[in-house]
Amino acid sequence: MTGTPAGPGPLGEEARLLVEAAREWAARTFPDAERHLATCQWCPVCRGVAALRSPDVGEKVALAVTAAATALAAVLDSVSAPPAGAAEPANPAAA
Numbered sequence: 414m415t416g417t418p419a420g421p422g423p424l425g426e427e428a429r430l431l432v433e434a435a436r437e438w439a440a441r442t443f444p445d446a447e448r449h450l451a452t453c454q455w456c457p458v459c460r461g462v463a464a465l466r467s468p469d470v471g472e473k474v475a476l477a478v479t480a481a482a483t484a485l486a487a488v489l490d491s492v493s494a495p496p497a498g499a500a501e502p503a504n505p506a507a508a
Contacts, residue, residue, distance in 0.1 A: 425475035427478075429472065429475035430471075432470055436465045436471070439462050440466070443462060
């Protein structure tokens with residue numbers, strides 16, 4: 414091997430890449446979908462394919478995943494931090 418493969422990027426970037434891959438798959442799998450998507454306004458499959466074909470959906474998903482991960486990290490930090498002014502727990506090994 415000539416080099417080490419690059420590790421996965423930030424979570425948002427990974428989500429964007431996943432959406433891009435899904436968009437490419439949808440374009441290959443449903444090549445004549447444009448004609449149908451222009452007339453179908455209620456089918457969830459058609460709406461999903463139309464959303465995947467939107468040029469900015471990858472960026473929006475990346476931002477949403479990054480925001481969700483940031484919020485989750487903040488919640489976990491607040492839960493794991495001891496309350497202000499809390500006494501240190503006694504060391505049972507010292508007794």
